[in-house]
Amino acid sequence: MLEDALEHLVQGIVDHPGDVHVRRRSFGRGPVLEVRVHPDDLGKVIGRGGRTARALRTVIGALNSGRGVRVDFIDVDEAR
Amino acid sequence: MTDLNPTLDQPTEPISSDEAVEPAEPAEAAAESGAEGPAERRSTRLARLEREGDIAADYLEGLLDIADLDGDIDMDIEGDRAAVSIVGGDLGQLVGREGAVLEALQELTRLAVHRETGERSRLMLDVDGYRAARRAQLSALGREAAERVLGSGEPLALEPMNPFERKVVHDAIAAAGCVSESEGEEPNRYVVVRPA
Numbered sequence: 001m002l003e004d005a006l007e008h009l010v011q012g013i014v015d016h017p018g019d020v021h022v023r024r025r026s027f028g029r030g031p032v033l034e035v036r037v038h039p040d041d042l043g044k045v046i047g048r049g050g051r052t053a054r055a056l057r058t059v060i061g062a063l064n065s066g067r068g069v070r071v072d073f074i075d076v077d078e079a080r
Numbered sequence: 081m082t083d084l085n086p087t088l089d090q091p092t093e094p095i096s097s098d099e100a101v102e103p104a105e106p107a108e109a110a111a112e113s114g115a116e117g118p119a120e121r122r123s124t125r126l127a128r129l130e131r132e133g134d135i136a137a138d139y140l141e142g143l144l145d146i147a148d149l150d151g152d153i154d155m156d157i158e159g160d161r162a163a164v165s166i167v168g169g170d171l172g173q174l175v176g177r178e179g180a181v182l183e184a185l186q187e188l189t190r191l192a193v194h195r196e197t198g199e200r201s202r203l204m205l206d207v208d209g210y211r212a213a214r215r216a217q218l219s220a221l222g223r224e225a226a227e228r229v230l231g232s233g234e235p236l237a238l239e240p241m242n243p244f245e246r247k248v249v250h251d252a253i254a255a256a257g258c259v260s261e262s263e264g265e266e267p268n269r270y271v272v273v274r275p276a
Contacts (some may be wrong), residue, residue, distance in 0.1 A: 001146060001147060001148070004146045005143060005146045005147055008142050008143055009143065009188055010147055012139045012142070012188070012191075012192040012195065013188060013191040013192050013194075013195055014195070015195070033237075044191075051187070051193065052187070052188070053172060054184070055183075055184035055185075055187045055188050056184075056188065058180060058181055058184035058190065059178070059184050059185055062173045062174065062176055062181040063147050063173065065173070066173070
């Protein structure tokens with residue numbers, strides 16, 4: 001559910017929604033959500049001073065019963 | 081909501097926060113419609129705000145569906161802003177501590193509107209009346225602070241607040257006959273009340 005929610009939230013704010021992919025990776029301490037976006041959209045999902053990234057983490061954390069979720073943003077060029 | 085689809089070609093001024101001065105009314109619609117200027121301008125503005133509400137509702141409904149949360153979306157126009165409210169009854173997680181989640185969700189919703197319209201949105205989001213209740217509380221706080229300052233003649237600094245909260249407090253202080261300004265840097269920006 002968290003992946004789908006994050007994908008929806010990000011797709012709604014970027015110029016290339018088709019290039020948004022969220023992958024869940026589990027490490028020892030809870031889930032890590034890895035968001036891949038089009039290179040032109042990376043600035044948009046991070047926002048001025050990291051504001052948008054923070055808002056996304058806040059909402060996703062709330063949907064995870066208030067337990068923080070690590071959310072990493074990378075652009076598709078960086079992805080293997 | 082109506083299904084109007086206005087042309088969105090008015091320039092807007094960047095607004096850095098909810099405290100910012102109201103943007104000037106766009107003049108183009110009036111120029112196009114001649115004698116019916118003000119009425120036409122008003123209907124264009126309303127159509128633009130209704131469209132903001134529609135875009136926001138789609139974005140938020142999608143989220144509610146995915147998160148399996150029960151909630152209805154109410155849309156309204158308050159002054160010169162679209163006002164969108166999620167009403168459900170068990171949506172505390174979308175408000176969060178001191179409204180932090182609500183602020184985050186409002187920010188994302190404004191970005192979603194901006195993506196569609198190309199214009200900066202000042203849409204207000206509420207969840208289960210949280211903001212309305214908070215507004216009443218903050219108005220009372222502003223009024224009381226102004227009364228204390230009028231009594232003592234001394235300036236008074238309030239607790240740090242977010243832009244929405246400061247705006248409500250500034251308005252209440254002005255109505256009570258004092259002056260106020262914000263000092264400090266976000267997120268620790270706070271209101272200082274002074275005698276007029």
